[in-house]
Amino acid sequence: DAGVIQSPRHEVTEMGQEVTLRCKPISGHNSLFWYRQTMMRGLELLIYFNNNVPIDDSGMPEDRFSAKMPNASFSTLKIQPSEPRDSAVYFCASSASGGGETQYFGPGTRLLVL
């Protein structure tokens, strides 16, 4: 099993540019989570999908952030326009449980917005 796959692993962009992060969850998992990790705030839940449907996006910082899950094997997190304060590591995690127990995290995307 390849685990959760994220791409790109590193992204450096300039303020104002659009950034798209991608995630492929573990096959058969019906829950998908996007998290952001920073030194100051630790790990924060951005959005949670269950069976491809966004259930809770209350953690999405603002309208510049959007996420989609067009099918069970793919999700994107988009930031448009990006700002320096968006610099962080973004993780995707998937779980076979609707309760999110035993979440498997991807390797993360390190985003740097200049």
Next chain:
Amino acid sequence: GENVGLHLPTLSVQEGDNSIINCAYSNSASDYFIWYKQESGKGPQFIIDIRSNMDKRQGQRVTVLLNKTVKHLSLQIAATQPGDSAVYFCAEKAGTYKYIFGTGTRLKVLA
């Protein structure tokens, strides 16, 4: 990809010794807890979990203790190895699918 705060506590242990990492949680009604290990540049990795109807749970070289009276979790690692060096943090279930993650403790294993 390290779950660190400005004042991330660090625990240094000699290789072969036992390690104990502590975590305080916030909600006395939380009924499920997880310990994660995060190595540099990697995502958090599930180590062990425990439900609130248990006080102790053992895995391979790891034991989690839960003290509901004082809202405290601990992770014990037996015979600590260099590969155990990482940041460890706990997570408490705060709803149907939400978790509150601790800021973490860095474990350094000294050869």
